[in-house]
Amino acid sequence: MTSSAAAVFRNTTDGFEIQHFELPPVEPRGAIVKVRMASICGTDLHIWHGSRKPPLPIIPGHEAMGVIAQLGSGLTTDAAGAPLHEGDRVTWSYIWTCGACYYCTILKEPASCLRRIAYGVGIGCADPPHLNGGFSEYIYLRPGTSIFRIPDSLSDEVVVPTNCALVTMVHVTGAAGVSLGQNVVVQGCGPLGLYGATVARELGAGQVIALDTNETRLGLARRFGVDLGINVSKMSDDDVVAKIKELTGGIGADVVIEATGVPQVLAVGLRLPREGGTYATIGPIYQGATVPLDCFNLIFRRIRLLGVARNDAAHLRTAISFLERTRSKYPYELVVGARFPLEKVTDGLRTVDERKVMRAAIVP
Numbered sequence: 001m002t003s004s005a006a007a008v009f010r011n012t013t014d015g016f017e018i019q020h021f022e023l024p025p026v027e028p029r030g031a032i033v034k035v036r037m038a039s040i041c042g043t044d045l046h047i048w049h050g051s052r053k054p055p056l057p058i059i060p061g062h063e064a065m066g067v068i069a070q071l072g073s074g075l076t077t078d079a080a081g082a083p084l085h086e087g088d089r090v091t092w093s094y095i096w097t098c099g100a101c102y103y104c105t106i107l108k109e110p111a112s113c114l115r116r117i118a119y120g121v122g123i124g125c126a127d128p129p130h131l132n133g134g135f136s137e138y139i140y141l142r143p144g145t146s147i148f149r150i151p152d153s154l155s156d157e158v159v160v161p162t163n164c165a166l167v168t169m170v171h172v173t174g175a176a177g178v179s180l181g182q183n184v185v186v187q188g189c190g191p192l193g194l195y196g197a198t199v200a201r202e203l204g205a206g207q208v209i210a211l212d213t214n215e216t217r218l219g220l221a222r223r224f225g226v227d228l229g230i231n232v233s234k235m236s237d238d239d240v241v242a243k244i245k246e247l248t249g250g251i252g253a254d255v256v257i258e259a260t261g262v263p264q265v266l267a268v269g270l271r272l273p274r275e276g277g278t279y280a281t282i283g284p285i286y287q288g289a290t291v292p293l294d295c296f297n298l299i300f301r302r303i304r305l306l307g308v309a310r311n312d313a314a315h316l317r318t319a320i321s322f323l324e325r326t327r328s329k330y331p332y333e334l335v336v337g338a339r340f341p342l343e344k345v346t347d348g349l350r351t352v353d354e355r356k357v358m359r360a361a362i363v364p
């Protein structure tokens with residue numbers, strides 16, 4: 001194989017087009033991966049609709065996994081030290097970081113790396129090596145990308161949402177400080193909310209309560225570690241606040257995680273933590289996702305407000321081992337509900353957009 005077909009997104013008018021690119025020469029410590037599966041994340045929908053504005057044209061697809069097709073010289077182990085060979089199934093941190101800038105070296109916050117490259121999100125395909133996204137037969141991983149071998153016990157479907165959806169929930173629960181006995185509310189029962197529930201449950205949370213407007217998703221949430229799923233479709237904001245208080249001894253939740261992608265839910269969400277509790281928002285990741293905030297509520301109730309994004313390699317390593325350890329306890333295989341070939345990428349996006357499935361996977 002010397003070339004790769006890829007689904008290139010031109011713009012919101014022209015949409016996608018299948019293009020072929022030569023496979024690039026592999027630099028020392030770089031790798032070419034044959035993509036086995038790339039799932040469609042909310043960010044891909046935002047790119048498709050034009051609400052998120054990446055460099056164009058772009059090969060989207062950051063939530064992905066595949067098989068090592070070619071290893072560059074010197075790349076003999078994965079980021080955790082396990083031996084790496086051609087043919088191994090792998091996933092990778094979709095944010096490449098330089099390891100040398102102020103954030104990487106002084107602040108030890110690689111997520112904010114000044115030279116970061118986000119495969120499938122933050123880099124287009126106009127310039128070599130072109131193959132920068134997962135909606136493609138092959139992706140080129142630059143030297144320094146944190147690659148992880150996938151344990152044999154995890155199927156492609158189970159593992160594919162790990163490097164964005166699951167890793168984000170590992171990150172946010174850590175940042176929010178979810179710990180033993182705490183009452184946690186998750187707004188939204190899409191993949192992020194479901195993973196958030198399982199992680200909170202495994203961290204020893206007290207009650208895990210999920211809010212959504214979709215009965216099917218709420219039903220599923222109970223299988224992902226949620227104690228109580230509440231359908232808020234016919235409830236006023238006051239009703240929701242009263243219900244959470246009632247369930248938490250009149251106090252409110254210790255931690256509330258917004259995983260809906262809808263900025264308007266922050267209005268009620270910020271009223272759900274107890275005094276001094278934490279509200280973490282991760283969903284509305286597109287430019288212009290603004291919402292009015294009640295500063296009085298925020299200040300006088302001393303709410304800790306967190307925005308969480310850009311996960312690093314340590315979060316991904318934790319997420320993979322979490323998945324391996326808990327795979328028999330939760331029905332992870334239900335997250336990816338449909339598969340589409342590369343040339344049907346638009347059908348895949350539409351299926352997720354219409355909420356027919358939680359995740360659809362592109363199988364190039």
Ligand SMILES: [Zn+2]
Pocket residue numbers: 097098099100101102103104105110112113114115116
């Ligand atoms: Zn850096």
Ligand SMILES: [Zn+2]
Pocket residue numbers: 041042043062063164165
């Ligand atoms: Zn994503």
